Structures are given as structure tokens and as C-alpha cells.
Amino acid sequence: MQVATTSGKYSVKHYPDIIQSWKKEGNYFYFYTSTTILELRVISDKIVRFRYAADGQFQRDFSYAVSEKLEESPEFFDIREWADSFEIITTAIRVFVARENLRITITDTDGRIINQDETGFHWQYYLQKGGKIVYCTKLVQEGESFYGLGDKPTELNLRGKRVENYGTDAYGYAKDTDPLYRNIPFYYGLHNGIGYGIFFDNTFRTLFDFGKEREDVTSFWARGGEMNYYFIYGPALLQVAESYARITGTAELPPLWALGYHQCRWSYYPESKVREVAKEFRDRKIPCDALYLDIDYMEGFRCFTWSKESFPDPKALLKDLSAQGFKTVVIIDPGIKVDPDYPIYQEITQKDFACKRADGAYMEGDVWPGKCVFPDFTDPKVREWWSGLFKDLTATGVRGVWNDMNEPAVFELGTFPEDVRHDYDGENVSHRKAHNVYGHLMSKATAAGLKKHLMPQRPFVITRSAYSGTQRWSSVWTGDNIASWEHLWLASVQCQRLAVSGLSFAGSDIGGFIGEPDGELYTRWIQLGTFHPLMRTHSASNETGFNQDPWSFGPEFEAVVKSFIQLRYRLLPYIYTTFWQYAAYGTPMLRPLAFVAQQDENTHDLNHEFMLGDSLLISHVSEAGMTEKSVYLPEGTWYYYFNDQRYTGGQAVTIPTPLAEMPLFVKGGAVVAQYPDMQYVGEFKIMEMIQQVYFAEGTTHSILYEDAGDHYGYKTGQYNLVRFKQSSEPNLFRLKKKFVGKYNADYTHHRIRVHGLPFTPKEYVLDGVTAPLQPEHFVDGVVELNLLRKFEELVIR
Incomplete structure (x- = not known):
């Protein structure tokens, strides 16, 4: 971890010495050595911020990541002085600050070590570029695993890895390519069943070493800025994720259509091609909600323009697409073409809103339009200007x-x-300081513009680059991937990692952006993408003119692809409920098994299996020609989705993998809400909500969140929370429903379908009224009942 100076020698590292004095100001504690100040801030009983002034002077306390809604809410804190340390106490943790050198040890209330400095904080002058390089080194605990850090294309457990954050256009990246597009300086540690997190809020190039250089030490450092990090105690990993979202903010609910299927290509043009693709979807009855227009819709790749030749009447086109149920998403890049006749270029130069070099010249560089200048999105005036540019686009549709x-x-x-x-x-x-937040702030300004000009409709933004906190306004995708089985594996790992890094609304370019998949690879990718929060096919132009559409690979593959896109739409109420959990609490939508069964060490190194929400477990088919797959199931009862076969968890099971299926399991006790089949969101009024209920002994809980699916009425109480409680015995099924809310949904009935009853039922009791089960109530081995929406209790015996 030495850094060479321009002379080839290493600069001297500086370490804190003995604490000379300290003071307390509210929930802030300050510890002073001869060279260093430690500011320790108790934010809550489980969140503590550590901030160091390397030479006795703090920098501006400013963050693009931290939510304005973050409030300090400790229940209790105090400080004790010992001969060798200071001890700061909360109801959940103990923080020890060593008198000799400011080294930190954090334990739980029982004295078990959660996190412990090795050398701890130290620093050196960055003689070549100015400022300081700030470091923190910590001891690796026995059996410790590490997770997080955004889109790193490697195994979920980062133990033994070194990675860095410096947003990079990594076209055609491979496994272990680093850095990539996003910059999320947040990771988890898990050892002895204890989970914690560290968020290093520093926008310079940051690096993280998880025992690669020294196997018993983990470290993180930045080539500039302050050592400023938040320690987050779980002990459950999902609790850590929720606390991180408390710091960096939660997402807003998207329009429901954004959780449908998206179709994209570089590029669908001219207008006739867009209409042709739309017609194919509707004629083939393959559900789709969003069509994308890549850079060729513009006039010479000039942002905020339309090609007069390819799209002579864009407003009429988008109106026609809307009438067919399609929402149009258009690309906007940051590069503004240098063209004196281009109004956006005139504005950006007249207003002095473009980035400049150190000597005052414009930052000019070639991208798709040719020579461009670039807005400085770190300037709030520029962000406001940029937001206003979306008025005409939204008016176009x-x-x-x-x-x-x-x-x-x-x-x-x-x-x-x-x-x-x-x-x-x-x-x-x-x-150096602004690089990692450039895309973060561009997408923030974009989202603000769409929100203003689409009001009361909700905006949808997707961005390639991001920093911590981007989840507050945008979705992401994993970038320019390749049509290969390796990249299908990477798509699963990257989306899981993004989810636990705060960015749940993520997906990959299904089928691969670069190259051409065969029908099997594309179909297996669609199957995986069905269970990613963002489901989008996207591919590059190529010499053969091949279109990567759901019907491009022949009838056999089209039928399977169609069935999984239909499944996606049936699962929309479940997926939307999972998004509500994410928006309300910061709970990741995708959950690696280590995050739902952290006491089970068998889950700590699993990459293939993950949960979508509370009840669905997915393990995608990851190799060509695979006929069966071993899947590890955590403790509990699990049902194979396609035939209701029941499995006991805590073991690996082998599942056949015919093309039309994939390893998909439902947790016993779950109530999974489903819609009837549809071609797009809003196609018709939904008059019946289907509830797939899976028997399990004991007591289990499920929820359904519902609102209008667009606009902001939910912020003033126009939503419903439907809570289900299943409490069943070997010879009795009982389901209670509690309905709370003010949203007047269209549907009047629940169709309850009870799977896996271990007894032969004779009758049911609905809100105290007994009735016999008739032959029509038994459908494909499932007990099916059509009940009024307001029912409260169902018993089957």
C-alpha cells in the first residue's frame, strides 16, 4: 500500500500518536493527538461515523451520497474512561478508542468483537498530485466473508480480492475486470454469525483490499479527501442494508410499467422499424411495456433533437405507441456537440455551464456526435438548466x-x-474528486427534470454510472456485456451485488450487448431476467443485422421466452410489493442466500442462488446443455414452482432443467400475489387478484402492497397493505387477512389457490361460515376458492 512519488521514492506514512485531550459536544466526540483529530458521531445505536483530520484540519463536511432525511436518533449513549482506552456505549455496541494511537475496536454488548483496527487510520502526502492518501486497515476475523461494492464482476464473497472504484467505460468487460461503471464504496463483513457494514464516503479513487495483500488484514483507502466512514452494526445483514439505505436514502416507487418487460436495441430506426417491432409484440401476444430509442433517433447524435429523416413526426409516433400500451424511453448522453448552430451548445457556452480544463479552456472530447463539450453537473445551476431541457421531450410523449x-x-x-x-x-x-459522482449527478438532474415535466406521472430513469445514493432517483444496468454463458453468470452475481449495495432496481442486457447469443443462451437469460427488478433485452448493431427480439430464435425458443415474460407480468403484484419493501425500508429486492441464512455457513460462498423478495428462490441455468442442477435450499419448506414438489431445506437438491423450466422455488407458508395474463400494464381493469398460497406448518406472514401504479397518491395514503398470516397444523390450514388502506382497487375478489395440503380436505370455513368442498374446488391438485376481497379468515380442514 505504498505510493511512489515522482522521484520513485515512497512518501512517509503518518500515524496518530497518543490522545492528548478530548471533548464531547452532543452526540459528537472529539479526540485530539499531536497531528490528528478523530470526530466520532453517534447517529443511532447501531450507526457510528468516524471522521479523521489528518493534519488537524477537517475538510468541508459535504456529501452527495448522504440523504437529507438522515436524522440522528440514538436511544442512549455515554462515554467511559479506562487506563488504555475510551469506551463509547450505546444500547447495541461498544466502541473502544485506544489512547495510544486512536485504534478502534467495536464489540457487541456481550463483548464479542465485531470489527477491529489493525493499524487503523494513517495517511501520507500525495506528492505527485497533491492532497493526501488516507488509509484504514482492519483485522480480518476468523472465517470472515465480505460482500457489496456494487457491480464488481466476481464472486459474491470478496475475501481474497482487491478492487477499486473509478467509474470506467469497460466495453466488453470480463470476469474480474476492475474497475467498472459504478462507484459504491460500501461493503459488508460477516463472521461468527455477526454482520456489519462500512460505508467509506469518499468520491476520490477508492481501493479496498480484503486479505489479498495480507490475508489477515482488510483495508480501504482513497487517493485524496478525508477518511470518513460509517460503521453499521446488524447483526443481520439485511438490517445492515436497511441502515445503509437510511444513510444514503431510499428509492421512490417507480411507475408499475417500469417493472414490466423492456425491449431495446442499438438501434431501432427509422420510425417504420419501431412500428414494426411494436406490431410484432402485439401480434405475437408477447407482453411488453417499454421500447427504447438509442442514439440514432437524434439529428446527428445531438441530444434533445429528433432526426428529421428517420423520425419526421415523433409526437405522432409516440402517441400511436402509447395507444398500443408502449412507453417510449430515449437515450441522452452528456456530450453536447460543438456546433455554433445547435441551440443546446449555444446555451451551454453562453451560460458558461461546460466543464473546463485547468487553464480555462473547455474540456473537449470526441464521443458519438464528434467533438463535444460536457455539462458540469456538480454545479447546481447546471443541474437546474439540464432538468429544464426535458420539457420538450416529455411534451413529445x-x-x-x-x-x-x-x-x-x-x-x-x-x-x-x-x-x-x-x-x-x-x-x-x-x-479527481468529481469523477466518481459525475454520472450520479447527471442522473439526479435528469430525474428532477422528468419528475417536474411528467407530473403527476412518475418518472423512469436508467443510468450507467452511479455513486452511493443514486437509488434515490434512478435504476441501473450492468453495462456493455457479452453474449456468453460467462456473462449470464456475471449478470446474476452483479445484480445481486448491486441490490445489497443499495441499487436494487438493476438488470443486465439480456442476451448480451456484444455478439449474438444462440436460442438456448437467450432463453436462459430471459429466465434469469424474469426475476431481476429491471428486465430489459438490449443488443448492439452488427454486420448481419440480427435483431435480438423474443421471436428471433425460432418458434421453440419463442414459446419458452413468451411463457417467462408472461410469468413476469403475473408476478407484478409480488414484484411491486418487493419494490415497496425496498422503497419503504431499503430492504434489497434480490437477496443472496448469505443474507437470508447467514447462520448457515453453506450459504456464504453461494453465487447462483438468490431470493427475490421474501418468498421466491431462484437458481438460473448457467451452462449450455445443462440437464440438471444442484441447488442449495436454506432451512424451511420449499416448493418447486412448476410441479409443487416439496423439499426440506438445509441441503442441496438436484433439479432437472428442461428448456421450459428453471430452478424456481416458493417458500412454504408464502402468499404470492399474481395478476391475470396481460400484454402491458393498464391494458384492462384487473377484477380479480390471484393469491398462490403454499402450505407450511407453524405461523408465517406475507404482505401485498398495492396502489394506482402511477402518480403520487400513495404519498397521501392512497395505498393498501394487505397482511396475510398463515397458521397451519398437519390437518388444518388457516389463513387470516388484515386489510389496511385507503386505495380503492378495481378488483372485487381474491382467487385463493392453496398448494401442498398434506391432508385430504373436506370443507372450508369462510369468516365463520362452513361449506363443503366441491369437485370444482380441486384444480390440478390445488384447492381453489373464489372469495370476496374483504374476507378475513379462511380455514380448510
């Missing part, structure tokens, strides 16, 4: 925006040179 190339990517240069200057909300910094 655009419902979503896709921000690409915003690492920022520049041909030949790769990205901006480090001498480029940024406003940074009034600080005036170099690109």
Missing part, C-alpha cells in the same frame, strides 16, 4: 430517459483528464 456514457466516457482519452475543474456545489475541485 417520452416517458423515460436512459443516461449513458456518463462515467464520463470519452473516445481515445477514456475519460476526462484529471486537471478538469468542477464547481462541486461551490468548492472548485479537480476531476
